[in-house]
Amino acid sequence: MSDTRKGTDMKNLLSAILLMTAMSVSANAQEQGHLNVTTTVQKEQVTVNEAGETERQLVAADTVVPGEKVIYTITFQNISDEPAENVVITNPIDESLTYVDGSAFGPGTDIQFSVDGGQTFASREALTVDEDGSDRPAEAKDFTHIRWVMQQELAAGAQGTARFSAVLK
Amino acid sequence: MRPANQQLVPASVWARQTLRVCALLALSTAAIAAGTPAGTVIENTATVSFDLAGTTLTITSNTTTITVVERIDVVVTLQSPQILVAPNDTNRALLFRVTNTGNGTETFALAIDSNLSGDDFDPVPALPPIYFDTDGSGDFNVGDLPYNPGVDDPVLPADGSVDIFLVNDIPGTVVNAELGFSQLTATSLTGTGAPGTEYTGQGDGGVDAIIGTSGGEDLDVGEYLVSEVQISVIKAQAVSDPFGGIQALPGATITYTITVEVTSSGTATASVFQDLIPTFSTYLPNSITLNTAAVSDATDADAGEFDTSGAPTVVVRLGDLTQADGLQTVIFEVTID
Known part of the structure; x- marks a missing residue:
């Protein structure tokens, strides 16, 4: 990733690279048990165009610096002929990352968090953390895992998306 | 130096x-956290579990990799x-x-x-x-x-x-x-x-x-x-002869009045005033005052003494002086031999 002052040509090129990246990720995706699940990680790149305007776009997050925000997107599709039930997507939050409060997103899902390494999950509000012998409400920095529990079945051929952001410590 | x-x-x-x-450096490194070290590789894999045709299955996604620069x-x-x-x-x-x-x-x-x-x-x-x-x-x-x-x-x-x-x-x-x-x-x-x-x-x-x-x-x-401390020292003398006049005759008394003042910013720390008794004159015992308060001749706890360990000298310790302290007035007397 080089010059932040890209012209229009450079931006087109970047889009092309992004497309290629997405394609190669799809090729790597796991196809087991009739569900297809793919993860991507991106970050926001702020550029200033020739008119001096600030433009923001998502680019592949191959490299990050402390303080930078990354966005994880999990896409899943039922490629079988039957509905999938009790679909639960689980994603760890690496210890070098801090979850961005409120960033978890997943249409048709109930979003839950874990503060104990993924052993137990509960809603954001229900979680507490033991600190100096007494419980306090859990904060974004305490979360070790996120999971998305689909409220309804995932029909044959249907797909869904789960997303969250985190900041590199 | x-x-x-x-x-x-x-x-x-x-x-x-x-x-x-x-x-x-090694000692001070542990004090704070600077952020994730350069070179750290962060991998991420999502897991999906689901029931399909009555069977519970779990699959994993591809693994993404980020390198911390x-x-x-x-x-x-x-x-x-x-x-x-x-x-x-x-x-x-x-x-x-x-x-x-x-x-x-x-x-x-x-x-x-x-x-x-x-x-x-x-x-x-x-x-x-x-x-x-x-x-x-x-x-x-x-x-x-x-x-x-x-x-x-x-x-x-x-x-x-x-x-x-x-x-x-x-x-x-x-x-x-x-x-x-x-x-x-x-x-x-x-x-x-x-x-x-x-x-x-x-x-x-x-x-x-x-x-x-x-x-x-x-x-x-x-x-x-x-912040060079500048001090003004002014010495005045008044002669009183045995006949009620102001002639510097043998037996006349000379009253020396010395005023010390800091005239700049800063502090003159542990200031000490010292004055040798002139030749052909003799210090008049118990004549030292500092700002009108008597100072004994003995070397003791008060602000000064008449020091005869070497050449006879009047010594008055003025302490730490600043402009705010104003004029410090030392008076002592000698008689002409």
């Missing part, structure tokens, strides 16, 4: 100094208060701390600039002008070794810091209340530039390095304030 011969340092001492600096940042902070100086002072030191606020190990070049605008005089950098606080005392002394540019540029791990002295002489032409500035700059040897500037492959372990908000360089400015 540093003896002149301290400025020649044999090669073996350079090596020892480097070791000491490293040891110091090195962010180059440095902060220089002045540690000294304003340094009070007098004309012609030599080797007056300002203490700074250079902290690597990036997330990788960086080497920094140090530079002094005493020729700054906005002040009243330019301090004169000593030769050499930059020293490490080698003994960690915070005070500039003979245990501290000079910085040799390009030879012992400090190597700081993430969060590591090193304490640095800038040493200047004060010109003889300065006058009271004048300010002189001296500045320390620390510059990353990997590079500098606008935040976001990339140095491909030049971070720790070959990851890319990116210039952070500091631009890869920082500076801070220390101040010298000329």
Whole structure:
């Protein structure tokens, strides 16, 4: 990733690279048990165009610096002929990352968090953390895992998306 | 004050100094967290579980990989208060701390600039002008070794810091209340530039390095304030002869009145007034007063005495004097022999 002052040509090129990246990720995706699940990680790149305007776009997050925000997107599709039930997507939050409060997103899902390494999950509000012998409400920095529990079945051929952001410590 | 011969340092001492600096850094590294270390690889894999046709299955996604690149940042902070100086002072030191606020190990070049605008005089950098606080005392002394540019540029791990002295002489032409500035700059040897500037492959372990908000360089400015205490001392005499006149005859009494006053900013610490009894005259016992209060001749707890251990001398201790203390008046009497 080089010059932040890209012209229009450079931006087109970047889009092309992004497309290629997405394609190669799809090729790597796991196809087991009739569900297809793919993860991507991106970050926001702020550029200033020739008119001096600030433009923001998502680019592949191959490299990050402390303080930078990354966005994880999990896409899943039922490629079988039957509905999938009790679909639960689980994603760890690496210890070098801090979850961005409120960033978890997943249409048709109930979003839950874990503060104990993924052993137990509960809603954001229900979680507490033991600190100096007494419980306090859990904060974004305490979360070790996120999971998305689909409220309804995932029909044959249907797909869904789960997303969250985190900041590199 | 540093003896002149301290400025020649044999090669073996350079090596020892480097070791000491490293040891110091190791101690200060654990104090704060600088962010995820450069070179860290963060992998992520999502898991999906579901029931299909009555069977529970679990699958995993592809694994994404992020590499943490090195962010180059440095902060220089002045540690000294304003340094009070007098004309012609030599080797007056300002203490700074250079902290690597990036997330990788960086080497920094140090530079002094005493020729700054906005002040009243330019301090004169000593030769050499930059020293490490080698003994960690915070005070500039003979245990501290000079910085040799390009030879012992400090190597700081993430969060590591090193304490640095800038040493200047004060010109003889300065006058009271004048300010002189001296500045320390620390510059990353990997590079500098606008935040976001990339140095491909030049971070720790070959990851890319990116210039952070500091631009890869920082500076801070220390101040010298000329605070030469100026004291006014005025001595007056009044003669009273045995015949009611003012002739300086044998047997006449001379009353000396000495007024002492600080006429500038600053403090004259532990000020002591001393006056030799003139020849052909004899001190009149128990005649000393300070601000009209009697001071005994004996060497005791009060403010003064008539000291006969050497040449007969009137001694009065005035303590720490500032302009706010106003006039201090000492009176004593002698008789003409």
